[in-house]
Every structure is written in C-alpha cells, then in structure tokens.
Amino acid sequence: MARILAIDYGTKRTGIAVTDELQLIASGLTTVKTDDLLSFLKEYCEKEDVERILIGEPKRMNNEASAVEEHILKFCENLEKVIVIPITRVDERFTSKLAVESMIKSGLKKKKRQDKALVDEISATIILQTYLYK
Template identity: 55%
Template structure:
C-alpha cells in the first residue's frame, strides 16, 4: 500500500503529515528541523511507499505568493530531483490559525499550544486533509 505525504515547509521547521494506506484520512506525522528533511525522508521512504507529495502553498490574502515561496520553490526543486515523486501544491492560507484553534478546541493546555512544532504538524495535517477532500 502507498501513502500521500504532506509538508508544511518552513525555513526552520517542517511539519509532516501522512495518509493511511487507503488514502482516506490525514494524520500528523512529525515536525523536524528543515535542515534534516532529506535525511528524514530517506529513512521514511525506506519503510513507506509514497505516491504524491503535497506541499503547502502560502499565499497572501490577495492571492499573490508569500515571501516564503522563494524558499519553498528551492525545496521543491531538490525534492523533485531527489525522489521523482509527483508534487502537488495546496493552498495553506489560514492553516496555522486553524491548527491553533484545533489545539484550543481539543483542550491542549496553554503551554503546549506555544509549541510551534506542534502547530506545524497540525498545519501539515490540515493541508493534507484539505487535499484529500478535493479528490
């Protein structure tokens, strides 16, 4: 069975989410330092088959690219040339806010809500579930 892997890419940390083998639901996977992303993916891909990478596409409210898009495009080039797995972009506007609201709604305490890594992992999950909902 294969999965879909999603990224909430950041210059410091990257949140990751994966689907179940039936590709019906998204689950938070991990948050890792961005500088370690390729060593993490090498290990992950030894044990998992991935059909598609979904990468969040940050946009401004007017629909234009955000400033972080420059870094994401470089990441995508390296990702594509390294793994040759199809890459899909998905609008990630409001995912950090939605992730924070999800933490509040689920009863996560104030101290844990300050964990930006947790927000990144939840954001990746929201990106992936949004993508799945369009299929």
C-alpha cells in the first residue's frame, strides 16, 4: 500500500499530515509556507509512494464555500499539472477548533497552543483521520 497525504490549505501556511504505508496511522508531517507548497509536494511524492491527496474543503455552516475556496481550487488545478495522484476533497469544518481542543487535552501550554503552524498540522491530521475512519 501507499501513503495518503492530507492538506489543510491556508493562504499563508499549509498543514500537512500523512499516513504510514499501511494507512493505519495518521500523523502530522509538517507545516509549509503556501508559496512553497507545490514544490514541497512534488519533492515529497517523488521520494514517497503516495496514492491519494486529501485537501480540506472549508464550508460555512449553511454549506456554502468559504472565501478561501477559490484559492484552493486554483491550487488544485496547479497541483494536477505537477503531480498525477488522485485528489479527494474532505469537509474540514471545525478542524481548527478540534485541533485546539486536542492540544488542550494533551496538556500543551498556552504558548504552544498559540502556535498556528502546529494548529494547521493537527488540522491536517484531523482531515486525514476523518477520511480514514469513515
């Protein structure tokens, strides 16, 4: 089997999570500046066997797309030009809130919980878990 990679896309930075080869465990990988995201993914997918890329789909409570969606769609178009791996969109509502809650429950100090890069990475992990455990 190959890995599944999840992306919590942001206009400034993007959280990334990945499974193990057996697709049993979802782990945070890193946070990347969004400007460097395409090159990071291309390089990562050349080194690792990735069978699917999940990209969070931000929606409002009324099920409408959020403002960042137009940026994500453009990113998806560019990604498909660089990497030939299936892309699946996953509803990412509440992932940031769940990420902060998990940080609190794990006992992280307030200063560490304010690290937005860590929140993005954990959010990507939650997106990945949502897909794996459906």
